[in-house]
Amino acid sequence: MSRPPAKRTTLATIARAAGVSVPTVSRVLNGDDQVAEDTRARIEQLLEEYEYRAPRKRSAVSAETVHVIYPRLDSSWQLEHIRGMEAVMREAGVGLVVSALDRGVEGREGLLRRARSGQTAGAILAGASGETPLGSVLDHLNVPVISLDPGLRAAAKLPTIGATDWLGAHAATDHLIGLGHRRIGMITGSRGGLLCSRARLDGYRAALEDAGIAEDLSLVEHGEFEYRSGITAAQRLLDHEDPPTAIFASSDHIALGVYEAARIRGLWIPDDLSVVGFDDLPLARWAAPPLTTVRQPLEEMGGLAARTILSLARRKRLDSPRMELGTRLVVRASTAPPR
Incomplete structure (x- = not known):
């Protein structure tokens, strides 16, 4: 060429x-x-x-909007993200538009229309939406883009906001090991290659290795970040000839699916089965028994994503293209030593 x-x-x-x-x-x-x-x-x-960049129309950031795109809108953890974004945008006087890819082209076309007219301060591509061509299209239109809870490919191309998923998963598994569990099942989230899902699985494996426990691949089930996926994956684990005495679930929604699978089999939590989740959504405290889980600061992540995209819109340089907020284990009543 x-x-x-x-x-x-x-x-x-x-x-x-x-x-x-x-x-x-x-x-x-x-x-x-x-x-x-x-x-x-x-x-x-x-x-x-040719390093093509569309000419950007100059306008005050306060007169523009920021778009956040999710693959679909179906989870309470997204609401926590949006809560954090909305607070930052409201203070900055910038509009926030939330769209989902599964709703057709309307949200995407609205974003591109505003981008071409210079009315978009930037875009936050959440989860698997960062794997779509939207990122490169917006980049060529001279619109700042970041990825929130990115996929594997998006993490290599875009500035990203995430959490210390590996450390959180390691802490959750280590907690179960410390209680005396040796057969610990794991239910992953998202086969679509999300970075957080891969990191949580790696953290689980590392904790087993650190404790000298050989990983049993039959105790790892691959699911989605959904309640129903938790039910079906937990049923497969509990049908095992030598079932686990504890299950680490990659999200609170999956963990509640494990609760239901245990209820169907007449098992008591934590007497017969210990369960740990990941997210610390409000529903974790409302579960019966209250769920031991890893807290990731979802609202703070949304706020950081909003501040980062506004900084890029104002032509400020980022200190790092990869930003992570800390996780911590919250111990409640769903875990106990094995019988």
């Missing part, structure tokens, strides 16, 4: 180099899924090579 010219690159420049029309390049920038994959890849490669 030819060397990028010194003068500012235009859409026409990219179109000529790719052998396509200007509208086709524009469709790629707008995230249009109808462009052929090989054509899209060729255009995106040229956009990177």
Whole structure:
């Protein structure tokens, strides 16, 4: 490919180099899924090579909006994120728009429309939404983007906000080991490659290794961050010929699914089965018995994401592209020594 010219690159420049029309390049920038994959890849490669950035219309941050995009809106932990974001945005006088990818193109098109008109201060791509082409599209439109609780690929491309998931999972597993448990089941969250899910599994494995306990792969179930997934995964673990005496669940929703699976089998928590969750949502305190869990500061993470995207919108440099907030174990009544 030819060397990028010194003068500012235009859409026409990219179109000529790719052998396509200007509208086709524009469709790629707008995230249009109808462009052929090989054509899209060729255009995106040229956009990177020519370092194309759309001219950004100057406007006060206070007159703009920040978009947060989730794969879907179906969990109370998202509300904790949004609570933290909203407080920061309200103080800054910036609007917050929350959208979900599973609601069709409306949220995405609204974001891109505002981005093209210079009315978007930035975008927060939460969870697996950071794995979509939105990040690179917005980058080419000169819109700041960060990822909150990122996927594995997003973590390599975007500034990220997360929690110390590995340490939290290690602490949860170590707590169960300290109570005397040796057969400890684990239910992961999200097969989609979220960084937090991978880190929690690694923390669990490291705690077993540190205690000299050989990992039993049959005690690890891969699920989703959902209540129903917790039920089905726990049922498989409890059907084991030598079932676990404790289960570490990657989220509080999964942990409550474990509660239900235990109830169906007539097992008492923690007498027959100890359970630890992850998140420390309000429902963890309301469970019967109250759930031992790892607290991750979801509201604070949302606030940090909001402050970070506003800093980028004001052209400030980040001290680090990867930011993590601390987790801590909260011991309640769902864990006890094994019988």
